Amino acid sequence: MRIFSKKKKYATIPSEQAKQEVPEGLMAKCPQCKSIMYIKELKKNKMVCDQCQFHNRLTAWDRLDFTLDEGTFEEFDSSLVAGDPLKFPDYKEKSAKDRDTTELNEAIVTGKGKIGGFDVIIGVMDARFRMGSMGSVVGEKITRAIERAIKENLPFILFSASGGARMQEGVFSLMQMAKTSTALNRLHEEGGLFISVMTHPTTGGVSASFASLGDINLAEPAALIGFAGRRIIEQTIRQKLPEDFQTAEFLLKHGQLDKVVHRKDMKQVLTTILEIHFPDAHKKKEEDHG
Incomplete structure (x- = not known):
């Protein structure tokens, strides 16, 4: 015998008890296509929506996990903490709050690790800390990492x-543009390789300095990359900008990027670049495993 349930005339609003039965942090909604997915599955997919391929932002630690060979990361300068040179209102308190919520001392993590068996010096910015803004410590950590890359070849x-740039540090923040660019020029003069990977968003003084100075410039799909905002530019030039303006794809089309790389392919692309630039190291690696 088939049993039919009577269709409810009105939708019911879940009680607070019913809401609490769904574990917090179980599901996530895609900001682009609004698809609902399990966070566990989303993380397996490297935080990329399997419906529309939207690349969600990553923490610095997730980025390192997805990029480096397992168990190879050695962090540099983790104890560096920004001062308050301008005595900017609430800056100390806001920085302290970010340190608590992100468990980072600054907006970048730097260190040494391996990608596809190749030793690399790596830096990963984290937009959760002061929106990834570039202050004195960010510039110092990047510069030290570059110097380490030069020293260790x-x-x-x-x-x-x-x-x-981090407005709470004023000119001290702006000075980091020249500082990091000068360090990268020394790396270039020594014949070193710098691979810049721009993720969403890469803007302002960062896009105008070290982020755009790679020997090879890569970006994730649909990443916002630019200096000033769309509205400011439109008001200045009194023209309507293309819809895809300041996206990674737009920059690739106009010659400002070498490649737009899907997150699932990033480690392999980086490994291939390293194999091309360091054939002797690749040959030694094959001999060690042979």
């Missing part, structure tokens, strides 16, 4: 994610 890879 290793490639330097930097994942950018930033709102630009």
Whole structure:
């Protein structure tokens, strides 16, 4: 015998008890296509929506996990903490709050690790800390990482994610543009390799300095990359900008990027670049495994 249930005339609003039965942090909604997915599955997919391929932002630690060979990361300068040179209102308190919520001392993590068996010096910016803004410590950590790459004759890879210069540090923040660019010029003169990977968003003083100075410039799909905002540019030039303006795809089309790389392919693309630039190391690696 088939049993039919009577269709309810009105939709019911879940009680607070019913809501609490669904574990917090179980599901997530895609910001682009609004698809609902299990966070566990989303993480397996490297935080990329399997419906529309939207690339969600990553923490610095997730980025390192997805990029480096397992168990190879050695962090540099983790204890560096920004001061308050301008005595900017509430800056100390806001920085302290970010340190608590992100468990980071600053907006970038730097260190040494392996990608596809190749030793690299790597930096990963984290937009959760002051929107990934570039202050004195960010500039100092990047500069030290570059100097380490020069000293050890290793490639330097930097994942950018930033709102630009940190206004609470004023000119001290702006000075980091010249500081990091000068360090990269020394790396270039020594014949070193710098791979810049721009993620969403990479803007302001970061896009205008080290992020755009790679020997090879890569980006994730649909990443916002640019200096000033769309509205400011439109008001200045009094023209309507294309819909895809300041996206990674737009920059690739106009010659400002070498390749747009899907997150699932990023480690393999980086490994291939390293194999091309360091054939002797690749040959030695094959001999060690042979």
